[in-house]
Amino acid sequence: MAEHNAAPAAYAKPLPRITPDNRPFWEAARRHELHLPHCADCARAFWPPGPVCPWCFEENLSWRALSGRGVISSWVLFHRAWFPSFAGDIPYAVVQVELEEGPRLTSGTLNLPHDRLAVGLPVEVAFDDVTPAITLPKFRARRN
Numbered sequence: 001m002a003e004h005n006a007a008p009a010a011y012a013k014p015l016p017r018i019t020p021d022n023r024p025f026w027e028a029a030r031r032h033e034l035h036l037p038h039c040a041d042c043a044r045a046f047w048p049p050g051p052v053c054p055w056c057f058e059e060n061l062s063w064r065a066l067s068g069r070g071v072i073s074s075w076v077l078f079h080r081a082w083f084p085s086f087a088g089d090i091p092y093a094v095v096q097v098e099l100e101e102g103p104r105l106t107s108g109t110l111n112l113p114h115d116r117l118a119v120g121l122p123v124e125v126a127f128d129d130v131t132p133a134i135t136l137p138k139f140r141a142r143r144n
């Protein structure tokens with residue numbers, strides 16, 4: 001009898017390194033939510049996380065949910081597999097997205113045709129559950 005329930009091949013691409021500073025980001029992503037550090041003193045979100053606000057250097061920080069909406073501020077199409085595990089994806093897109101709340105995130109795309117890649121394209125976060133423990137926030141074209 002053919003094997004119908006073979007486990008999918010293990011995820012071979014690089015995975016994020018979880019640290020005390022970024023753990024809330026990855027825990028939220030696992031729940032399909034986008035959370036970033038927020039400063040209560042100057043009311044700004046920021047990324048990457050750190051012990052103080054990069055704008056006003058105060059320490060009154062908390063993690064907050066963001067809209068997940070933004071626009072592409074930069075993008076690149078990779079035609080070379082710098083990691084062998086990406087060879088099957090060539091060419092693949094990497095985008096920098098300026099979120100509505102201000103911070104810029106660099107990530108991949110989900111179901112975003114390459115001919116639509118453009119600075120200013122409205123996008124929204126889309127969550128890619130790559131392993132049982134890790135979900136990667138990626139971006140797709142916004143539907144509204």
Ligand SMILES: [Zn+2]
Nearest residue numbers: 039042053056
């Ligand atoms: Zn601040």
